[in-house]
Amino acid sequence: MSWTTRLGAFQSRHAVLLLLIGVSMAASGCTALVSPIDAIPADRLPAQFLVAPRANKVPIDLARLRQETPDEYLLDAGDILGVSIESILGKEGEPPPFHFPEQGSDLPPAIGYPIPVREDGTVSLPLVPPVPVRGLTLTQAREVIRKAYMEDMDILKEDRIIVTLIRERRIRVIVVRQDGVSSAQNAGNGQVVNSRSDLSGRGFTLDLPAYKNDLLHALAETGGLPGVNAKNEVKIMRGTDVDFRERDRFVQEFYQQHYNDADPCYCPPPLPEDANVLRIPLRLNPGEVPSINEQDIILNDGDIVYVESRETEVFYTGGLLPGGEHPLPRDYDLDVLAAVAMSRGAIGAQSQGNGGGGGIGGSIQGIGGAPPSELIILRKLPCNQQVAISVNLNDAINDPSS
Template identity: 55%
Template sequence: MKIYRPITYRDAYTSAPASRLRRGAAIWQSTVAVMLLLATGCTSLLNPINGVPAKRLPPQLFASPKNNLVPIDVSLLALEPPRSYQLDAGDILGIYVEGVLPFNPPDAAPQPPPIHFPDAGSTLPPSVGYPIAVAEDGTLSLPLLSPIDVRGLTLEQVREQIRRAYIDERILLEEKARPVVTLIKERTYNIIVVRQDNVGRGGGGGGGGEIRGSSDESASGNLVKLPAYQNDILHALVATGGLPGLYAKNEVKVLRSSKADQRKRALFVQQFYAHQEAASCDPCACPPELPEDPSVLRIPLRLPPGVVPSLTDDQIRLEDGDIVYIESRETEVFYTGGLLPGGQHLLPRDYDLDVLGAMALAGQAIGAPGRSGGGGGGLGGAASVGGVPPGALYILRQTDCNGQVIIEVDLNQAINDPRSRPLIQAGDVLILQYRCEEEVLNFGLGTFFTYGIQQLLQNNNN
């Protein structure tokens, strides 16, 4: 009699076709691979960033180099003084005319003239005579004479005019007319200097990676009195601390105090915002950027080699009420994130900073494993055990019309090829990530290393 026994799971499995076995193995391998990727927290899959390789972007999307800029000759910011001082309104002269200033009776002995010593810091020599100021119209008033126009004259020319006037009016004989004319105090100009480079700064400028916020962008203001022929930009800067520091832009702005220039600046701002408001009504319109104000003089302090600024005396000469403005570089920063320590960092002012330098400035060693606290690694201690450094750096760069371009930098190529190291510009956001294969390799090395240590310890205990 034929006996039937039930078919077991082992019989069904052994009798399955070979194709079904291969299909099951493939499914199992795929499941293990997906679980392995998810276990590593692969940021290239969970948080993908689609970037364009740096070599494929046009040059206008890259920052302009600064390494080849050279400082201008600072003597171009100073007026060339004349060989002889020329008088104008506001000058105070020391004048002595024997018998007239002061008046002496014919039978009295002449009085000696007073002597004046200059103030501290003045370069004038001691002067002799009674102080008489040059009027606003440039004239000089003396006893028994009509006002004498002395604007633009030297001291020697004024002395000769006074002598000739007293002789022509028959007040003094020719052999007695020996006036003394000296300069007691030169005219001065009140200049306002506003500087934003002398204010204390917060953290975040170096490798600390802290967001800066302790600086309120306040500025130091100074009212300086500059003597004649020193009323220029260079003397105004020297009187308030020198050339702009590292926290200020490498340029000087001059705002004229005349009413005409003030009206020009007000009209310029009104026209710009009227145009911007009209453009905002069109959803497809690009909001315009604020152009250069034609009424404001901007003088760059670093220029390409061979370029000499064409500055005239009228441009560098400062009048009463003019404002010299040194602007802060608070907005010239870049940001870091991902495996880089999150922070805001100030860009160098006078030299270029590429992606490798920016990583070092943020506190990330080149070719070292990413920090586990950087936000995006998801590896914990496995990355440090594996030792494979992250190889993908993304630069988020703003473009016109509120657009954005993402630049992908292969760090392995960047180390070997300088052309693969784009320069960092203000507003860039740097995000460092592992590639998926790098995370898998770090996870695998870390897992097997940990497993080997455990087996070694177990064998020693046994």
């Protein structure tokens, strides 16, 4: 196993907490100046404690995040048609109204009086029963209207009917994003000890046109793909046909069953995902096929798109290293040498001055003039457990591939 052990979260639902501790050795290299920590050498670490690499993941094909547009527009409830029927709609001899498309619309100019498609998929026109147009193209809708007036009711003798589309139906969705601008706090020595996104987030209410009501258009309308402050996934919370009471009962029964156990050694399983919440990955391992289909990324009325912050994906430094909290990279791996460099700790060289660790760190660094040579990683595990991993910094510097 490489000495440049990757830092990261144990793959669980728990928060990511990593602690780096620099341990200084005396000049002989045999006597620890602080209490020894019982740790597993990095080259003997069991596989179940390793973290999955991030650097080799590739972005998902963005075309998977949008729906396929049909060759011809299909009508449904909420569409507004432009209908002109000579001597039936409007005054005889007057031209029908002319409508320019709304800004940003792909529709051509329309002609006719505005007639909405009702919830039952029909249009209400004078002198004829409601005409069903759901699922029809404009050409087909014109034909069924012509049939209603000229064949079924025998009202018109000449075919002077125009049907156009004034406005597409809209699908209202909510987008909540927590990938805002990072905020940083500086320690006294100028070191960044905290950098995270603003968890207040930003909210958007979108009215997406039909056939543009998909995840890609929702993200594009609200700032684009999630930034590095957000997770490499997007959640879609369905807003229709959801029985929240059933989910509440399930959660209550789950916690009563698994979290009321008196055995302190019992490790309860994580809460299962809500079936009404879809996770859409944005980066995958090479060769991995995303388990999503077109219906997963199509948004319906009331759906919520949630871009979640990576606020908990951090590691901590302490001991002889300057104390602080540091964000883990999202799209590449971080080894121990880079982590120490991020904390502005000295590796393989004698510390100058009072040292950056402060307190006991500064005093220990100066004893014997020996730089720290051992690093301890405390990796969080499920059920409030942790494993200590020891890394020899000299070996990590001299032979990173060992």
